[in-house]
Amino acid sequence: MGNQIVTFSEEQLNAYQDCTFFNRKDILRVFGRFKELSPDTIPMKMTTKDATGLKIPLQLLEKLPEFKENPFHQRIFQVFSADNSGNLTFDEFLDMFSIFSDSAPRELKASYAFKIYDYDNDKSLGKTDLDKTLECLTRNELTEKEREIIVNKVLEEGDFDHKGKLSYVEFEYIISRDPEFLNTFHIRI
Ligand SMILES: [Ca+2]
Numbered sequence: 001m002g003n004q005i006v007t008f009s010e011e012q013l014n015a016y017q018d019c020t021f022f023n024r025k026d027i028l029r030v031f032g033r034f035k036e037l038s039p040d041t042i043p044m045k046m047t048t049k050d051a052t053g054l055k056i057p058l059q060l061l062e063k064l065p066e067f068k069e070n071p072f073h074q075r076i077f078q079v080f081s082a083d084n085s086g087n088l089t090f091d092e093f094l095d096m097f098s099i100f101s102d103s104a105p106r107e108l109k110a111s112y113a114f115k116i117y118d119y120d121n122d123k124s125l126g127k128t129d130l131d132k133t134l135e136c137l138t139r140n141e142l143t144e145k146e147r148e149i150i151v152n153k154v155l156e157e158g159d160f161d162h163k164g165k166l167s168y169v170e171f172e173y174i175i176s177r178d179p180e181f182l183n184t185f186h187i188r189i
């Protein structure tokens, strides 16, 4: 077996280790997950161009068992894709697993949670964002009225500048009191 195909060069692996919370074994395991989603389009040897150019479409990503049960999965894929399409390159896919891993610090998870909950991408969590987030977190078990009461309560507690929405700092305050908001941010590969 002298001709074993090397997926990433030493240089690529070192770069990945530097910018993720993974060691090389983890990185190759994540690559295995990436490739098995689309074996025909993802080559065994990945150049830098492949890793940043070849994408796996959202419909295939939705089959990942780690994310299937996560009510935010579609939104998560969108946030990690550079063009917001939800289609992911390997680099983006690796980033996503890295931030969901146990080794990622809580503050980093919180910053991504904020992006994921910020459905209209205006860098704050308004009533509509909070309502949608709550709907997802509670898996549609609350009525619209019940959600409205909770959203108002959250704003009452955290909207310190009375702008009717949560800034990132205000959001951090809320999640420090209610860790439930971050529960969806742990996934093991
Ligand atoms: Ca928003």
Ligand SMILES: [Ca+2]
Pocket: 158, 159, 160, 161, 162, 163, 164, 165, 166, 167, 170
């Ligand atoms: Ca505010």
